Structure formats: C-alpha cells, structure tokens
Amino acid sequence: MSTIHSERSGARGRILEKLKAQVAGADYGKLPAEPSYAYPPMSRDAALARFTECLQANHAEVIEVSAETIPLAIERELVKRNISKLICGQKGKFSGSLESYFSRSDSEGIELVKYDFPLSDNKSRLFDEAPASFTHSRCSIAATGTIVLWPSEDEPRTLSLVPPLHFVLVDTHKMVSDFATLLKSEHWGAELPANVLLISGPSKTADIQQTLAYGAHGPKELVVLLLNNNTDKE
C-alpha cells in the first residue's frame, strides 16, 4: 500500500502543479454567462403521455394500475409468461400487499422471495433462481421516459438488474418534467446515496450491425406499473 501511495502522490503533485501554472491568472469572477434553453412547461396529462410514449418506444410495457390492483396486474403478467417466482424487498410501500396477496390460499401458485441475503455468497439465488423482480421507484422524468431508482438495503442495486423481467412501480404524482428540474427541486447536490440509477427501458444493444436487440445484460423486459390514482385531479 505504501508504494502505491508514494507514487501516486508524486504524480498527483506534478499533474496539479502543471495545470495550476496554466490557470494562475484566471479571473473566475468574469466567466461568460451560460445560456439555457427554456423548455415549454408540460401539463400533467402531457407529461404522462410523453412519459408513456418514450417508454413504449424503448420497448417497455406500461400498465396502468391502482393501489389495489398492483398484485393482480403482476400476477397476470407472470402467468402470461409462465413464471412462478418473484423476488422483491420487504419494506417498500407495497411489499406488504404483495406478500398477503401471493400467500393467499387460492393464489396462482406464485412464490414470493425476499432479497434478504448478501449477494456475494448467494449469486445463484439471483442469477439462476430469480426470473422476475419487483421494485418501487423514487420518482420519474417525463421528457425522456425515465424511472429513478435509489437502491437501498431493502431494494439492492442488482434487484432491478439481474432478473430477466423487472416490474417497477411508478407513482405518477412524483413525476417531474426533466432531469435538470429534478436535481434542483430535490437538492440532489446536498447528499446522494451510494448509487442512483436512471432506467429508461429494458437493457438493449445495437452493437451488431446497428440491429436493436433487447436483453443484452440487464432485463429483457421492463414492465412499468403506472400508479395513476386520479383522486387529486380536479
């Protein structure tokens, strides 16, 4: 370790010294004003439409749900795909309702698994034994059809990444028009969690002859559950 440190500080000093010598006389008080484009404001409906349109164009499936129908919608999609297992966290707002729904006696036999294990000793449980996952989301961005995740102890980073099918719940009341607005309104500059992830569709690549293929490394399918309780509208 000590050798790494000494070499590193030598290079550090030399690089910084070279750079500083070049900007010694710079007047930081007199920087040119930076323009920014004023995007026209979006109505809630327009934002929703744009969000859905972008995600669908990126091959995601968007399903409208209400708080009560979330488990039902998931079950339907799983049955359609012949999948009988779902992995999720346990502390999220709707984790409890998923648990009681899937443990009912007349359920379709879907097994609900909790992500309650450290990944490094349990790689197979996620890589080989989890065909589908469910996560909540923090908020979403209309302009680009983007879903913002703040992975946590309860819903780890890999929960939205490794299983081939990912269900994500998006509360439309927490939708903002664009990324810049989001950073400002939530003061992200103050403190960020270990990892923030913006997702805008299923994993994809066009690396072979510009032909789009889905499911390169992450989920092959992204199902967005749009929680759109119109209660406070009008």
Add this chain to the structure above:
Amino acid sequence: MTVNIHHPAPSKHTAKAKNFRTSVERDLADEELRENFRGAMKFLSERRKSAFPDELELQTLREQCRLIKQRCLLKLPYLLEQLEDNLTRNGIQVHWAETTEEANSIIQRIISKREATRVVKGKSMVSEETELNAYLEKFGIECLEADMGEYIVQLAKEEPSHIIVPAIHKNKYQVADLFAKNIPGFEHTTDVDKLINEGRRVLRDKFKHADVGITGVNFAVAETGTLCLVENEGNGQMCTAVPNVHIAMTGIEKVVEWLDDVPPLLSLLTRSATGQAITTYFNMITKPRQPGEKDGPEEVHLVLLDNGRSQAFADEELRQTLQCIRCGACMNHCPVYKRIGGHAYGTVYPGPIGKIISPHMLGLDATKDLPTASSLCGACGEVCPVKIPIPKLLLRLRQESVKVAGPEETVMGGEGANRKTTEALIWQGWSAMHRHPALYRASMWLATRLHKFMPAKIGPWTSVRSAPHIAPKTLHELVAQRKNTRAKP
C-alpha cells in the same frame, strides 16, 4: 510559463499511427469493410438528425455545453482537488497516473492485493488507451470485455474501430463466424437476437463470478464526488454492482463542477452519439457498499490519467481539445472516416477527435500524417456538441508539425516532425515571389515559356489525376494584349 512536454512510452499504437498511409491503402481496398462503414455512418447520422428537431434548442444547448466545459477546464486543477476530497470523504480511493504505464500498474496492484484473477470490464476508451488488457494478462489476470461490441472485438483480437460502437466494422455474418470459432457449443446463426443472447449467456456467467469490475467514467462530479456512467446494455451496472471491487478509470478532463452541469451534457451526449433522448441506464456512483447493503462493491477506486492531456491544456487554443465528451458524432459525419474506417488511423481514438487528441498522447512525430488526413470540410466542427473548432485545431497541428523545431520543444512532443527542407524552400520561394512584383513577373514569364516541359507525372498527385497544363501566356499578358487590340480602331 514552463510546459512539460509529454514524451510517451512507445506503444503498439505509436508504431501503427506511423503506418497511416499504408493502412489507408489497405482499408480502402476492402469492399466489405467500406460497405459496413457506409451503412453504419448513414444510420448514425440520420439518428442524430432526428434527435434534434428544434434548431434553436440544439444551438442553445451547444453553446451552454461549450461554456460549461470551458468553465470546468479553467478550474480544472481545483475541481480535481475538490473531486478527490469529496470522493475520499465518500469512501472512494483516488489514484493519479501521469502515464499509461502508471495507470496500469496502479490497477494491477489493486487487483493483485485482493488476490483476484477474474476481471470484467465495461466499455472504457481510457483502458484502451493504456492497453490495460494486455498489461493485466502478463500478471495472469483475465480481463474480459463485457460490452457486446468490445467483447466481439476482443474475440477477434482486434481493437475498437469506433469509440461508441466498437465493432461497427463487422457485419452479422462476420460476428457469427467469430462466435462459431470461439464459443464452444454455439449453434451457428446470423439472427442478431440469437447472437446477442449467446453473448449474454457467456458474459452473465463471467459477471456472476467476477472479483473485480472495471469501467470508464462519463462525468465525474466535483460537487458531490459522484461518478456517472452512460450505457444501454447494463454491463456497466453489472461491473459496478456485482463484483466486490470496482475500479473506474478516466482522463483528468472528465470532471464537471456541479451536478447541475450534468443534464445538458448528458442530453447532448446521447443525442449526438446515437440519437437517443437518454440511454437505458444512467448510473451515478457516490459511495461503496454501505453498512446493511446486500450488494455493491466493498471497495471503489478512481484512477485519474493524464497521458498528454496536461500538455494540450498548456496551450489555450489546443486546450479546447479537452472539451470533448466522446460522443463520436465527429467521426459519424467525417467523409474521411466513413471511407477509411476506424482502424486505418492506428490510434485508439479514430476520426476527427483522434486527429486532434492523439498527437498529445503519442507525440506529433508518431502522428504527423493524421492532421493532414482531412479535407477541412468542417462537418466535424458543425456537429460537435461542445463546439470544438476541430478544423482550426487541425490547421494549428499542421503548423506545429512543420515549424522549425528549436533545441527545446515548446508546445508539444514531436513538433516540427513533418518539416521537409525542399517543401520549406519551395514555400519560401513562393512567398518571396509574391512579395516582389518584378520577381513574380519574371517567374511567370519563365514558367509559361517552359510550359511544354511540364512533366506528365508529378508524384502522388498524378496517381489518380492528370497533370495540370500551364498556359502558354500569363493572364497579365493576355489582358495587355486585349487592351492593345481594343485600342487600335
């Protein structure tokens, strides 16, 4: 002001860049290669065009992003210090490397200290710059490329031919043959979905067992100490979430001051590169695994690489080179790149950006042909999202390459390498002739009288053209003659 000129260690790129002319001949003759590039460039430039329907928005964003990058460069040393402070406070270890060799050795020691041997790597052009894979191999460390395009290129034992789409030079038939040769049990197919699925199968297993993940960085945010990664496939996310160690590497110019600087740059980056409003994943890493977290790396490192960047930084005009956000739009719109492809350049960064950045990395002596390989049509400068005046910088590098080199280099390594005595003499004569009217008339008179002796072959000029004919009389003479005839009634 003193400038420390960068003298790079000879690498395989140095040798390749020197053979530019022969590589161009070779690749121009390859019909399949040219077809692959023609299709790809058409696709990418159309995608970009459709991503910017509003010209006013585009131009405002470009101006904004140019100024953001110029501000961040003007504050570069201080932002790097701030970045280091914040990353360290967040628990991310920062390392500094002046040369590619240093960067490789730092990374190798981090890996060896963990006694790790299995490494997966997301797309990183800086790791290509340092030739990291070959270096690690010498220590018995397997470093597998995880981006689909990079994986294909690695299987083929080639280098990327494009900074965004590394295997752009290959078509699906070539990829299928490559898989058949290298992946046991591969059932031959040219269906792209199936090919990608095959790559997914192989690489998933590697992600599952990898000890270390290596990635590049698109933006490093000084304000918060955050590393941002832009990608579509999820390989970067795999590299930064599954293995116990994550090593990020980046050039020192990638730092931005504020988190608020990110959205406009990100928007221009993805739209300019592939015409996407945003990529599938935008990954922001601020801390290693926190207590209670079930995944994510225990250790996160950032390696900051100079490799000639501080040399470009020392000259205010050339400093603009460092505004680059590596979108690849300049190559997608370059008539030269489109025809010769990415490999002919022999450098890690091909196309217009390669022509202006490689001389700082490899020296102008190894890259002296690159700035001349341009028609100066201006397309690169017009599409560049951060408004780097690439054609102007090419002219500047041409000047640097033919200037009289003093005993000490003043601007860059290898300056004056393209200076030829005869050429210099001819231009001196030319300039003298145009400054002295008598000399001008005399030379013109002589040239026109000797027009019959103009050789039919004049070097490479006549390899595809016929030699110009010199008129028997000068324009001055013709005009005078005409006046005379008119004057006579």
